[in-house]
Amino acid sequence: MRYEKTVALKNGKSCLLRSAGGADAKAVCDIFRKTHQETDFLLSYPEESSMTEESEQKFLEEKEHSDRGIEICAFLDGHLAGFAGIDAVGGKEKIRHRAEFGISVEKAYWGLGIGRELTLACIECAKKAGFSQLELDVVADNSRAVSLYESVGFREYGRNPRGFRSRVTGWQELVLMRLELD
DSSP, X not given: OOOEEEEEOTTSOEEEEEEOOGGXXXXXXXXXXXXXXXXXSSSSOGGGOOOOHHHHHHHHHHHHTOSSOEEEEEEETTEEEEEEEEEESOSSGGGTTEEEEXXXXXXXXXXXXXXXXXXXXXXHHHHHTTOSEEEEEEETTOHHHHHHHHXXXXXXXXEEEEEEEETTTEEEEEEEEEEEOO
């Protein structure tokens, strides 16, 4: 799936949102590792990633040609500041309507509206792909993210009190959220 749009951020700067391609593999690998070092709210630690530049290139090339999945990069002044994506929960008929959403923004760019714009872009792409539900898990203590998701229509449908086991804080409760797209 392909996507491209330029949006204005809170600081007045333009941000290019576009679907990632194979040529973005190194930058995506680098920002993945950086964002996973900067916060304890993401799924994994940087050293847990088995992602290589080659495997990421193949993954992004597949996404470029997918009808149902996408990775979107946010570029500010030519710098990859964040990325987000959607993917099908599965291919079986009973769950084919559901997509998963994930997002990561470099800490230096928090508060500019990049997360909101990436989220809105992924919602748009999920609708275009024919999904009727978009889902995510978010650490309950990540109040900024929870507020963002609620502001665009996601609703809580459950909690997992032992969703993550952080090296830093111990158990982290996950809020399970979904957005109906139809």
